[in-house]
Amino acid sequence: MEVIGLVEKMQQASENLRLSGKALALVPTMGFFHEGHLELMRVAKKHADIVVVSIFVNPTQFGPKEDLNTYPRDLEGDLFKAENVGVDLAFVPAVHDMYPDRFQTTVSVQKATKHLCGLSRPAHFDGVTTVVAKLFNIIKPHIAVFGQKDFQQLVVVTRMVQDLNMDVRIVGVPTVREPDGLAMSSRNSFLNPLERESALCLKKSLDLARNLVARGEFQASILIKGVKEMILSSPFTEIDYVNLCDPVSMENVQKVEGETLLALAVRVGKTRLIDNCLLSAKLLRRI
């Protein structure tokens, strides 16, 4: 596996790969790889000749009071894991190479970012779309792979790609979970054992909602109430949001009709975790 640090060198390498007829896949990450990341890389390998993984803890997508400085990092371990999965190229840029002194440009998706995580993290998605736009221009991938755990991020990036006519196909990959159901996340490493146990309420509350829908309950208010009660019955939890929304526009819905996204963000101790699932009235009615 080749490791490239310089933006200019990466761009030249990608241009040459494209010109040689290779199909490129990008997996953009902030590193500290877990099985969820590795699954993204495996999916990428199925879709392309060359898999590039970017590892960059992007400062602009963290709020001023968020965990940029404590965000877990393990570059050596990451490179080992990526190589092991068969990644061809790791791009590991420096912050000052990505954001030089005069940097002042933002790519912003206007509407889909004004819901869910966008409310409690107002500049987060601008940071995400801007850095993803940069990575796409540097790495020139044919496809890019994102996890569905960050469902809103997947929607927002897809929206940006369509709106700006980026010639990149976005592939979403289902959330990878620990054996007990907790969605994999680099931030899980912040949880102490009691919080780790309590964090299971996220997945359990999604299951509860799915069961309620299967039994014919489609009212958003009732589903959300059930989910919130289950989460708050677990210790150390504080709810940021529990929402039922349209999975394209991210706008809240009153009822589950067709495909609906149930998305939640919960603080367990000091650690903010997110999870989600798609609910479908139609599909479950047929069962």
Add this chain to the structure above:
Amino acid sequence: MEVIGLVEKMQQASENLRLSGKALALVPTMGFFHEGHLELMRVAKKHADIVVVSIFVNPTQFGPKEDLNTYPRDLEGDLFKAENVGVDLAFVPAVHDMYPDRFQTTVSVQKATKHLCGLSRPAHFDGVTTVVAKLFNIIKPHIAVFGQKDFQQLVVVTRMVQDLNMDVRIVGVPTVREPDGLAMSSRNSFLNPLERESALCLKKSLDLARNLVARGEFQASILIKGVKEMILSSPFTEIDYVNLCDPVSMENVQKVEGETLLALAVRVGKTRLIDNCLLSAKLLRRI
């Protein structure tokens, strides 16, 4: 010359041209070609194997009270002129293909847009950078050619390209002028004969400033006062701005030192015209 209307078809054609090893140049325009546009195309031809001209009156760069609906158009004449100059491909997209229903993404250069034209046209440059980002993603040019008459636009687009790591080289082309000095502009067609005569004050005021600098006057306030007086002594004129600024940051300067941009926007009757020149204290001191 081939003419392509569909975004998807243009993108595929460009990808194929790139893969075949051709160097592509883009001249983005709003049509109604004059000699200034044709000069951009000629410069593009010198830099590339294939010249693509886009003709698109971009609605998002016009303010609500501006001249979108009356902006002059002549597609047939434009295609004839472009073909005559040796353009290979004209891209003429429809508004709904560029901005479909759910469109909601903006590319925004934050600082360089807050001066000069950005003050009286607050959303203008966001419209420009967004549409140029789209055109770059669709047409995938190696170089793109812009006129220096729209100096701030050239600066803002260059900033966007650098900040977002777009793999496009921006080439600026000196302003083409009518024999009497008026900078060529599609909007000149709005001027009646008396206004057309009065509009010569723009170029004359730039010449005045150049002469003052040559004689050792470097104070911005004095230079600006002289320029304003000359413009206002011409009939039908109303000044939007006359500024001396840094040609990279667009920030106002107090004195001409090194290269300084003198930029002005003036209404002549109802028509808003812009013009500019670079002043240099060092260079002229040596003379």
